[in-house]
Amino acid sequence: MASYVQTSQAETLAPPTERYTLLGWVYKHLLSPWYNLVLTLVGGLLLYAIFKPALTWAFTGARWAVIPANLNLLMRGQYPAEEAWRLWAVIFLLALAGGYNWGVWSKTVGPALITAFAIPWLLMLVPWFSWGTRLNLLIVEAVGLVGYALGRITPKQRSQWAVYAFLAYLLAMLLLLRGLQEGHPTLPMVPTRLWGGLLLSLLLAFFGIVFSFPLGVLLALGRTAERMPAIQTISVLYIEFIRGVPLISLLFMSQVMLQLFLPEDFPQIDHMLRALAAITLFSAAYTAENVRGGLQSIPKGQYEAAASVGLNGYQTMRLIILPQALRAVIPVLVGQFIGLFKDTSLVALVGLFDLLGIARVILANPDWLGTQREVYVFIAFLYWIFSYLMSYSSRRVEEALGVGKF
Amino acid sequence: MMRGPRLYIAGLVAAMVIGMIIAACAGAAPTPVGSEEVAAPAPQQETKSTLDIVRERDKLICVGNANLPGFGFLDEQGNFSGFDVDFCRAVAAAIFGDPDKVEIRPTTAKERFTVLQSGEGDVLFRNTTWTMSRDTDLGLNFGPTTFYDGQGIMVRKDSGIQTLEDLNGASICVQTGTTTELNLADQMAARGIPYEPVVFETADEVTTAYEEGRCDAWTTDKSGLVSRQTVLKNPADHVILDVTLSKEPLGPAVRHGDDQWFDLVNWVVYATFLAEEHGITSENVDTFMDSKDPNIRKLLGLEGEFCAKVGLENDCFYNVIKMVGNYEEIYNRNLGPDTIFNLPRGLNSLYTDGGLLYAPPIR
Numbered sequence: 001m002a003s004y005v006q007t008s009q010a011e012t013l014a015p016p017t018e019r020y021t022l023l024g025w026v027y028k029h030l031l032s033p034w035y036n037l038v039l040t041l042v043g044g045l046l047l048y049a050i051f052k053p054a055l056t057w058a059f060t061g062a063r064w065a066v067i068p069a070n071l072n073l074l075m076r077g078q079y080p081a082e083e084a085w086r087l088w089a090v091i092f093l094l095a096l097a098g099g100y101n102w103g104v105w106s107k108t109v110g111p112a113l114i115t116a117f118a119i120p121w122l123l124m125l126v127p128w129f130s131w132g133t134r135l136n137l138l139i140v141e142a143v144g145l146v147g148y149a150l151g152r153i154t155p156k157q158r159s160q161w162a163v164y165a166f167l168a169y170l171l172a173m174l175l176l177l178r179g180l181q182e183g184h185p186t187l188p189m190v191p192t193r194l195w196g197g198l199l200l201s202l203l204l205a206f207f208g209i210v211f212s213f214p215l216g217v218l219l220a221l222g223r224t225a226e227r228m229p230a231i232q233t234i235s236v237l238y239i240e241f242i243r244g245v246p247l248i249s250l251l252f253m254s255q256v257m258l259q260l261f262l263p264e265d266f267p268q269i270d271h272m273l274r275a276l277a278a279i280t281l282f283s284a285a286y287t288a289e290n291v292r293g294g295l296q297s298i299p300k301g302q303y304e305a306a307a308s309v310g311l312n313g314y315q316t317m318r319l320i321i322l323p324q325a326l327r328a329v330i331p332v333l334v335g336q337f338i339g340l341f342k343d344t345s346l347v348a349l350v351g352l353f354d355l356l357g358i359a360r361v362i363l364a365n366p367d368w369l370g371t372q373r374e375v376y377v378f379i380a381f382l383y384w385i386f387s388y389l390m391s392y393s394s395r396r397v398e399e400a401l402g403v404g405k406f
Numbered sequence: 407m408m409r410g411p412r413l414y415i416a417g418l419v420a421a422m423v424i425g426m427i428i429a430a431c432a433g434a435a436p437t438p439v440g441s442e443e444v445a446a447p448a449p450q451q452e453t454k455s456t457l458d459i460v461r462e463r464d465k466l467i468c469v470g471n472a473n474l475p476g477f478g479f480l481d482e483q484g485n486f487s488g489f490d491v492d493f494c495r496a497v498a499a500a501i502f503g504d505p506d507k508v509e510i511r512p513t514t515a516k517e518r519f520t521v522l523q524s525g526e527g528d529v530l531f532r533n534t535t536w537t538m539s540r541d542t543d544l545g546l547n548f549g550p551t552t553f554y555d556g557q558g559i560m561v562r563k564d565s566g567i568q569t570l571e572d573l574n575g576a577s578i579c580v581q582t583g584t585t586t587e588l589n590l591a592d593q594m595a596a597r598g599i600p601y602e603p604v605v606f607e608t609a610d611e612v613t614t615a616y617e618e619g620r621c622d623a624w625t626t627d628k629s630g631l632v633s634r635q636t637v638l639k640n641p642a643d644h645v646i647l648d649v650t651l652s653k654e655p656l657g658p659a660v661r662h663g664d665d666q667w668f669d670l671v672n673w674v675v676y677a678t679f680l681a682e683e684h685g686i687t688s689e690n691v692d693t694f695m696d697s698k699d700p701n702i703r704k705l706l707g708l709e710g711e712f713c714a715k716v717g718l719e720n721d722c723f724y725n726v727i728k729m730v731g732n733y734e735e736i737y738n739r740n741l742g743p744d745t746i747f748n749l750p751r752g753l754n755s756l757y758t759d760g761g762l763l764y765a766p767p768i769r
Binding site: 081349 | 472474475476478479480481482483484485511513514517520521523524525557610613633634636639662688745746747753
């Protein structure tokens with residue numbers, strides 16, 4: 001007797017496919033209808049007109065020898081060559097701490113740290129690095145993996161260790177970079193005036209971000225604290241004053257004018273520290289405004305809900321409001337931090353040898369007169385690598401945290 | 407409202423933390439991580455002379471330039487080098503007997519005087535033109551000119567231009583905001599020659615524009631013209647006109663108020679002139695130690711106590727010559743025939759060779 005129920009499974013059909021060949025793709029996207037054809041032709045001609053001279057110059061006319069000859073200056077400025085191992089140690093430790101954080105927080109900040117590990121691979125492609133440098137970069141990757149493994153075996157309830165590791169790293173880094181005192185057998189002091197090149201740019205950006213973020217959050221809380229008019233006024237005055245002056249004027253004040261205001265026998269303040277203070281104070285005001293935007297986006301119901309379960313003001317902020325507010329402003333904050341990284345190039349104008357400053361110095365070397373294009377293209381490439389990876393990793397973090405998805 | 411007072415307390419804590427951070431930014435500054443503890447050089451100090459401050463610090467801080475080819479730049483090993491830098495080293499050699507005890511504080515054209523006035527630097531060697539307003543208004547004393555420069559004009563050889571009058575109606579590339587631009591306008595107005603200025607922000611842009619044919623001529627200090635000519639595609643196709651548009655005496659400067667320090671810097675520079683005058687170089691200086699010429703004996707500290715008059719040891723000028731060299735050596739090392747500049751001595755020759763270098767005698 002025939003059954004109404006089919007006993008055997010029906011044959012599974014492959015989903016209908018649009019058969020895409022390369023030619024088909026080209027035809028569909030570039031050549032039809034007629035106006036796309038015209039656009040393709042015009043675009044192609046434009047690209048040709050732009051890239052032909054650029055590539056011709058890059059491969060035939062450019063004197064790229066200026067880069068390898070001055071690579072040490074570009075990377076670490078006047079930092080003594082015999083102490084260069086300390087810089088590598090700093091990078092190894094960074095990889096270890098970064099890998100550890102990646103292992104512990106693999107769900108949230110992990111994706112961002114994965115992209116950070118792309119940097120050494122990218123840098124290995126720079127044709128002027130020696131094999132020793134490439135080997136060191138490889139060690140960076142290996143150390144990072146070790147850190148990752150350590151992070152994975154750390155029990156979940158010990159995840160605050162990742163934060164301690166990061167703080168310990170900050171101390172170790174400063175100790176290694178600066179050294180102990182003049183003439184110490186293993187760690188002689190390297191005064192900050194010798195720090196330069198990419199090293200200085202990255203340090204200014206790194207510490208600028210690390211210091212300005214908490215300061216900015218506090219300022220944002222201060223500005224929104226309507227029950228405390230004095231604090232609110234101070235925060236508003238600070239934010240509006242800093243946002244009303246250009247960064248370069250703050251830098252000039254700190255580098256040039258500061259010494260005139262101080263008492264006569266006041267010790268000279270370190271130049272790098274002055275620049276860092278100016279950058280931090282400047283960036284904090286902008287961070288505050290961004291965070292305030294996030295705070296305002298939190299509906300009143302959240303405060304009321306927090307109060308109804310018996311949280312006090314501090315707990316409300318820490319557990320309910322700030323996590324949501326900060327998550328909402330990640331893209332803006334990262335944009336601002338990328339801006340801060342690029343703004344560090346302004347310190348070149350007050351006599352510090354950051355990446356841009358050292359480039360200008362190299363151009364003054366009589367042996368390399370007239371190589372400004374080569375040098376500027378190279379440092380632009382370095383700035384681009386770091387800026388792009390910052391923005392890319394922020395996008396990964398946003399995805400992991402589900403920003404924009406409710 | 408239960409959260410009222412608690413929020414208030416939280417805010418208070420936040421404010422205290424802000425206050426502490428701000429205080430830390432200001433207060434922690436004197437003992438920063440990564441700072442170099444430098445003894446305080448203070449402006450216009452009556453009690454301590456500049457020389458004492460320099461000695462206490464155990465190094466000279468020289469306000470310099472890191473961006474001028476031939477005069478001040480970093481070599482590939484990261485050491486400062488150049489004409490102005492060599493004079494800084496000469497002063498350090500005179501004071502410490504060690505030309506390396508000098509720290510160059512690189513400055514921009516705008517901040518150089520402030521850095522000197524504020525006491526952050528001890529002496530300024532930064533291709534600085536000695537002008538009356540700088541000498542008086544800024545409270546500076548200018549030492550002997552180490553380099554006589556002057557503004558010149560470069561044209562293409564095939565243009566046939568030979569004098570300023572030939573530039574009638576020509577376009578001239580010039581750097582904006584410099585005295586160069588003003589000098590050009592003054593000189594052309596004085597002669598009633600119409601011309602078209604094409605201004606750019608940096609020297610690199612000016613030379614690029616000139617090379618691409620956007621202007622018939624370009625102008626800057628003659629030393630700059632010579633150094634840039636060497637990197638044009640065909641240096642031989644270009645020529646620098648004989649005419650000089652301005653006087654640019656470049657030399658050291660110190661703050662008002664410490665005449666002994668001023669004398670010290672002056673006589674270190676003069677010592678390099680005198681050494682060249684007597685044919686004493688860093689290589690042959692030791693052969694002069696048994697010289698009978700009283701002028702040479704005084705210069706080398708074998709007779710009289712002249713270095714003591716500026717507060718130094720008796721061999722101060724000997725050290726300058728031995729460790730840095732005489733004027734000719736300094737010049738040739740940085741700007742002379744063996745460098746890409748190959749800059750003729752011109753006004754920067756000894757007075758005996760028709761130049762302007764004339765040092766008073768040591769007596």
